[in-house]
Amino acid sequence: MRLHTLIASMLVVASASADPLPSWNEGPAKQAITAFVSDVTDASGPEFVPPARRIAVFDNDGTLWVEQPMYTQFAFVLDRLRTLAPAHPEWKTEQPFKAALEGDMKTLGEAGMDGLMQLLMATHAGMTTDEFEMIAADWIGAARHPRFDRPYTELVYEPMLELLTYLRASGFKTFIVSGGGADFMRPWAEGVYGIPPEQVIGSEIARRFELREGVPVIVREPEVAFVDDKAGKPVGIQRHIGRRPILAFGNSDGDIQMLQWTTGAPGPRLGLILHHTDAEREYAYDRDSHVGKLDTALELAPGNGWVLVSMKDAWSKVFAPAHESSLPEK
Amino acid sequence: MRLHTLIASMLVVASASADPLPSWNEGPAKQAITAFVSDVTDASGPEFVPPARRIAVFDNDGTLWVEQPMYTQFAFVLDRLRTLAPAHPEWKTEQPFKAALEGDMKTLGEAGMDGLMQLLMATHAGMTTDEFEMIAADWIGAARHPRFDRPYTELVYEPMLELLTYLRASGFKTFIVSGGGADFMRPWAEGVYGIPPEQVIGSEIARRFELREGVPVIVREPEVAFVDDKAGKPVGIQRHIGRRPILAFGNSDGDIQMLQWTTGAPGPRLGLILHHTDAEREYAYDRDSHVGKLDTALELAPGNGWVLVSMKDAWSKVFAPAHESSLPEK
Ligand SMILES: [Ca+2]
Ligand SMILES: [Ca+2]
Structure with missing residues (x-):
């Protein structure tokens, strides 16, 4: 047995012993996720996907962390x-x-x-x-959130952190694909989500390289260079990743095209939509919300096989507990 | 000892036993590379760099593979x-x-x-x-190269393949940063260099997402969206990676700004320039060449501490032998 095979076996044994998604209630959403991961990682099964193609993309605002009352x-x-x-x-x-x-x-x-x-x-x-x-x-x-009076980096969803960890342990590479600014997310995304800057795709401002008295700098220019939202999301994925994801997770109409691009091809594919249905623990909103409007995607979900994840029903816990890694590393 | 520490130790022991750069002759270039890698990976030394920041960027044409008589x-x-x-x-x-x-x-x-x-x-x-x-x-x-009558994917430089492998085994993430088209390189870069599509940065054409009779496609539009050359290279690095590399390897004046951006900051940093000095085994060209012109960078190298790698002197072998992985995987 070669060394890397041995190590892989040890890790599989270690991870199989515990529920990788403890904050997810048993139900159709959790079932869809674990069945998908099981299928694509089963080397002897018909749905096997080599690790290099296990690309998973996540919207950020309202999918990985809170987006109310404002982005x-x-x-x-x-x-x-x-x-x-x-x-x-x-x-x-x-x-x-x-x-x-x-x-x-x-x-x-x-x-x-x-x-x-x-x-x-x-x-x-x-x-x-x-x-x-x-x-x-x-x-x-x-900064602190006005309602929860906690740092925003503690208002990330614990079930989503578990999902990111579970996917990575299953050979996936996880990316953020957000309408937010790439350079706004990158300073803290690695500490909070375990997603390094090079796997953060977002909207972009124009940038220009120059030497300032011999010192190289990149200057941020007052011009929008790329909007990573709606039809921009598949384009951002192609620009940045260069291959089609097999799993996409969003929460609003801005994610429709990313979900279409991810799931609209042969082979095993999983599209998920977080539905904010929990006014008590977080917020409840969809069709009429200015922030994170979820309307057309709700109509499109059944026909496309996208799995609706109702926060109230699917999650036993919403926010991650405070922990050291929630502060950005310097 | 935790499992991942144990594994890391085993791998270090395994790799330390053989010369990781067998096609590099002993000399200043090889010495500079191995000393740098040794410094940044020595967890108890003053130059240690955490693995997440071990970003290495490589020009492609004339740095990883042949660029004469034409790109x-x-x-x-x-x-x-x-x-x-x-x-x-x-x-x-x-x-x-x-x-x-x-x-x-x-x-x-x-x-x-x-x-x-x-x-x-x-x-x-x-x-x-x-x-x-x-x-x-x-x-x-x-396609086959006109002089060597071999597939272009076999005209990659064996010493550079060794260097890529050595860096990755030392915890580096390796990226291509090329003036060539990202989508032209991506279909074969993983099979040939071990560099996945998401780590290939290049020039880009405009792209547009659309549904064609219900099928999602991304269409390539006749408009240049990004030129990843000269001052574009640091911008491409920031766009795509979002942090500054610590090692850059180029071969022409188009790499000057990438080298400046990589080496013009505190901490351990290594800039390298391949100098094509070997007309017999490959080509000899620099200041007067239309393809891969190397002129100003030669002037700037000494003052910036950039290491010149003379192909004729530094490499005992130039091209990789034919091997299965040189054909793109489907
Ligand atoms: Ca969102
Ligand atoms: Ca070049």
Whole structure:
């Protein structure tokens, strides 16, 4: 028996002894996941998938962590504007900055996508990538969620952490495919999810390399380079991964195309949608929500075989307990 | 001792017993590489780098495989035009197609970048990503190099394959960062280099997701989306990897910025440049070459501590022997 075969056997024996998804209640969602993993890892079965092709993609906001009452990255934008405001006295009168600083969500909403872009560029561009990494890491280490009064990195879903770990132990490579900014997620995704920066796919700002007095830097420019949402998600997957995933997990209409691309081909494939049905432990929302709207995907799910995961029914626990690794590593 | 520590120790013992770089002659290049790897993997030493940060980036053309007498991807373009010509009678008279089909390199050269773009778009756009993957895989499996009369996938450098293997065995993650097309390299890079598609960074064409009669496809559009060369290389690294490499290996002026970005920061860092000095076994070229021009980088190397690897002196062997894995896997 060769060394790596021996090691693989030891690990399989070690992992088979315990339930890999203890926070998942017995039921159709857990059953679909464990049956799929069992099928694609059974080397003697008809559905076997070689490890190199075991690619799993996960939406982030509302799939791996909380997205209510507002996307966490938008909370970052608002905090960052307040931090920068003393150097920008003009924001006291200029929209949409005035509304953002005053928390006037009605005016902000009326400013629409153009207004949002102005806020994004004021907070996400103009610095180097190294500087932005520190800004994002510092913020995520200090900010707290308004309802749960815990760091956002503790408001990741324990059942999803178990699923990520289970998939990786089963030879999968796990990726984030999010509409959020790649460089906003990367400073903490490895510590929190075990997903390294190179497996974080997200929206992107333009970047430019330059030498500043002999020191190489990459500068973040005020221009959107890529939107990793809706039809952008399969494109981001192709750009970044270059092969089609066999498992996709999302929670909103923004994930429809990622689910179609993942499941719309021959061979074993699994599409999953987290349905937020638990107002008590987290939130309950779908068709009418501004954040994480889940409407068309609910219609499409049955015909496509996508598995709906009702938070209230499927999960015995929602949030991960506080633990050291929830803080970004420096 | 925990299981993974035990396994790591066993692997270190197993690998320490043999020279990991048998095709490298003893000398300054080999010495620089082995000393660097030894330093960054010594957990008790001052230069230790955690495995997650052991990112190594490699240019492809002229660094991992032959690029003379023309870039392999350009040989693909010319062959592909001949394949498509029967359906395009207008190419018999229309430039730059006429020149390309006739092998009239002088006229092609005069057509410049605009002409090259026309040829690229005629051969690389208009099909789905799945179709292009098959086209590229079929071509690379059949094409042969004009001088060596061997498949291009056998004209990869054996010493570089050893280096890739050595780095991966030492906990590095290896990436390609090439000016060539990402989707041109991905169908065979895993079989030939052991580098999976998600670790292949290259130039990119625009892509668009759509449903064709209910079937999800990604279509390649006739528009350049990203040029992964020169100042584009650090940007491609940031886009794709999201952290700075600690080792970079290139062979031309197109790699200067990648080398600057990799080595221009504190901590242990290694920049390497392959110098083609071996007309007998491969080719000898640098400052005056149209393909793989190496001029400014030669000037910059000493001041930046970049190690010049002279093919003639540093390598006891150039090409890998023919082996099964040199053909792309389906
Ligand atoms: Ca979401
Ligand atoms: Ca090159």
